[in-house]
Amino acid sequence: MAKSRVTFNKKEKEKKRLRKKKEKEEKKEARKASSSKGAGMEDMIAYVDADGNISDTPPDPDNYEEIEADDIEISVSKNMASDDEPSERTGKVSFFNSSKGYGFIEDEQTKDRIFVHATGLVDEIEENDRVTFETERTPKGLSAIEVKRIDK
Template sequence: MARAQETFGKKEREKKRLKKREEKRKRKEARKAGEKNDTFIYVDQFGQLTDTPPDPSQKVKIDAEDIVVGVPKKEDYEEEDPIRKGKVNFYDDKKGFGFIIDLENNEKYFCHVSGLLDEIQENDKVTFELEKGQKGLNAVRVKKQ
């Protein structure tokens, strides 16, 4: 009768399994013997990880009511005038777009013909509002001053 073939791979897997079982048994015996296994890690007042517990005298008491979570309401912000003043830097009637420079912060804003209330030309003083567009802020509701 032929005996079962034991390949090299089967023997190696069996050795690994027996080795794991032996390691597990040793760890179990060590726990029963009362060996100290210090797995606690503490954080000191500077945010560093240590193996010693922090000094209770240096503990800082914080009231839960003092903690503010969230974004402050819009009323708390400084109210900004939505109507801005600027000067037309460039405008092309044929293509229907241009750019307006804000007089307060010298930022350039894109302006499309659909956002105009009056006809504008280059170097005109205008008032406008800002809206978020696909590529940034756009000047809308543009009027001559």
């Protein structure tokens, strides 16, 4: 009679491989069972209350507050010039580079540094000059225009 070529070690390896395959299938089934994928829409909805906190309960419809669309302001900067401000301001030139043609004016009232370009100058200016100017809103912020030097 001939001896079997399957050794004990080969049998153990085959058993171990089958056991791992079975464990992998069981884990896959467990993941499918506990998965929230495909759960109802109600489980995925989150609500924001009046204080800005996120909750899973819908807000009370009796507490709704009507807001006009015109009252909503989006991306308004803190330093936005309001309509009641005077159009002409005074300030001191804190920096000006005449070769490059730009500088900054420090506003006397708000202490803001406002950009000034040589194209917005009426008179020649230098550092530490007192000036009067108007501002305009640009994509990068406030810019000084109509800059005039005040005689000392």
